Amino acid sequence: MIFYVTSILVILIGIYAVLVKKNLIKIVIGLSIVDSGVNLLLISIGYVKHGTAPIFSRPDLTAAQMVDPVPQALVLTAIVIGLGVTAVALALVIRLYDHHKTMDINKIRKLKW
Amino acid sequence: MRKALAILLLVIVGYYFIAIFLNVPFGNKPKGVGEYYLDKTPTQTGAANAVTAIVVSYRGFDTLGEVTVLFLAATGLGAILFDKKGKKRRLQNASIIVKETSRVIYPLIVLLGAYVFIHGHLTPGGGFQGGAIIATGVLLMFMSYRSFETNHGALSWIESLAGITFVSLGLSGLIWGTSFLQNILVGGAQQNLGQLNHLVSAGIIPLIYIAVGFKVGAELTALLDNMLKTIK
């Protein structure tokens, strides 16, 4: 249970950073914290008490001892997607810094938000 | 004021999230599709690693999308930072200790990355993880040598060819089998699964993961290179 609560707290910390921070880089960091929180949540859904990794590496390992592999596969995909979004976000931050010579979001807002 | 409002909002949202997730059972045995995958992975795909079997075989279409996302990120980054190309990185040269050490361990890191993606169906890891390891090796070289350059032409060839290999392996399932991304080397009457826990097993799963490993390594390297070139 504590796993769920902690990962939700991580998500909330990330959202807080996105909402409150003024620095563009910190906002991007906030987005990745949110991603990590969601990934932790997904992983903890697949957890099994005293379970082991879902790899049949020894003959004595049976399926009954293993954790749910599906959330792990989903998280693998979600991590890569998060990486893609972060990369594009950082590229945009570089662009914005080029044009405005500042990282402060309040000084950049020209379009209505 | 802004902070107080944000905290208030988050407390409310958090309360509902926690309340909903407290109803979710925790730590139980896998049910539904998870159980099915665990039971059938060795006999249906021949891969020892169930996560790999899911990522490449059962949910292979997701992985195709995943590869696309990375390719897309590299392409988008290249487009957004296009006019920065050709500039030199302005990093300090590292000290001699760092330089010599990284020269020694760089090939080892690349080797480890290759090991991880080649053995993706047997051990933890796979194409994405192996590619990421290779990219960290390249990052180490970027950091320690100012003059270290990657071959852009080769990188984009690797990216494209690895992507085409993946889609072609998928389409081969459509040509010689019944469905897209079908494991054409496995199945049929003789069940060429290979021996469990041996390198040559699981049909096209290792082939796909090798293509993915090359692709991810090349893409992440290109991403790092593009980003580092913008440092002024």
Place this chain on the structure above:
Amino acid sequence: MNLTPVQFVAIPLFAAFLIPIVAKISKEAVKYIPGIVFLYLAYVAFTLFPKALEKPIVEIIAGFKPPFGIVLYFGPTAAFLVSMVMVVGFVIWLYSFKFIIREPSEKYYMLFMMLITGATGIMLTGDVFNLFVFFEITAIAAYSLTAFLRDKDGAEAAFKYLLIGSFSSTFFLLAIALIYSNTHTLNMADLAVKMQNVDVTTKLFILILFISGLGIESELFPLNGWAPDAYSQAPTPVAAVFAGIVVKASLYALLRLVFLMFNWSEVFYLLLVLGVITMLVGEMSAMRQHQIKRMLAFSSIGQMGLIVIAFSIATVPSLQAGFFQMVNHVLIKSLLFFSAGYLVFHSGSKDISALDGLGKEKPITSFFFAFGALAILGLPPFSGFWGKMFILMAAGNSHLLLVVVLILISGIIEAVYYLRVISRLYFYKETTKEVRRTPVSGLVAMGILTVLIIILGLYPNTILAYLKPAANDLLHRTEYINAVLGQIHL
């Protein structure tokens, strides 16, 4: 190789991977690749269409039967939407043929192809997590294309879009986490069956997460702040792709999930209210805009509201009307964006006030804009009239008189701001400007759209009859479930 629905996803992707290699040989050749892809896929779409009308095509990926593998569901609705995407995609390609002057042009085409991959993937997939993946492909391609011109406002609009979009994907992923933990399956048909055993609070929470996740991309009311900036800063053909393809795809995904898992009447009531508010806010904001592309963006939000209203009435005629209006909006809004793109290019300013007297200097482009504006207003000979008429009739039959009145009012608001632009084009004193030529490919693209709009206006009932299977397919979930899962129980 048999013609199968997976090609709608695989072929554009293949093209995107191929483009960098072709670009090394000849940059000129890259330009033709998307056109060839669209022509081929349009051929595939129209070949598969009659088969999908008879019986939905369920394609199993990787040879594992559902719910264990991923399936593609190519029913009448998907067939109709995919054919629309291919036709419109071809026209947009034709238009952007001479439009893209900015380098790196091969990257533009790669992003464009992947945007199409994502959108068709959203329309075809039968798996929620796969839906998420395609959703993200579409989104990342859209962020990059918004910032493609690399100017100040473009980067800002893209960053704003990215922030909102990241929240939408977080909500979506949380919804998937909840769904998987409660039902232990990800296949949409299987979910529709198993969701019945999930308790109502959790279901409601999942619904809210889905609406906030997908509503952002489908421009529903409180979540559409990204749209006007992204539309006005992105290159013109991309704005047409957003309005025509991306938004429609995510609306379809939302509707598919709602009709499959949450078909309670309260949900449709909620969607109806959201649709009405979206429509009114969109149209009223459009009236206040000074830039022509922002005006079109808000008008597009208003139209999405109208379409959502049609779908949330949830009867066969209203769904038919909704699909009809979808086609309508895709064709007309693309035409408006195309002509506005060249008008902005000729006048050298994004402001509406800079358009004075352009009607005499650029008669053909202005004619296309005026034609599109009159069509979207719903004047009788045009297709827009039928679209609105069908929706009004459907609303009237369901005794939603207030909705009828509000649609009529929003129609009047729409008329005010479109006629304002037309009058500036034709009846204001001309100012001497440097006149540049509109390329032939652009004119051909607009001409094709005009012809399609006229056909749609002349034979509305024939087209409506074709839309009936699509409406049934979306409305009746048992067919969907049987088509996907039937193979298991047999």
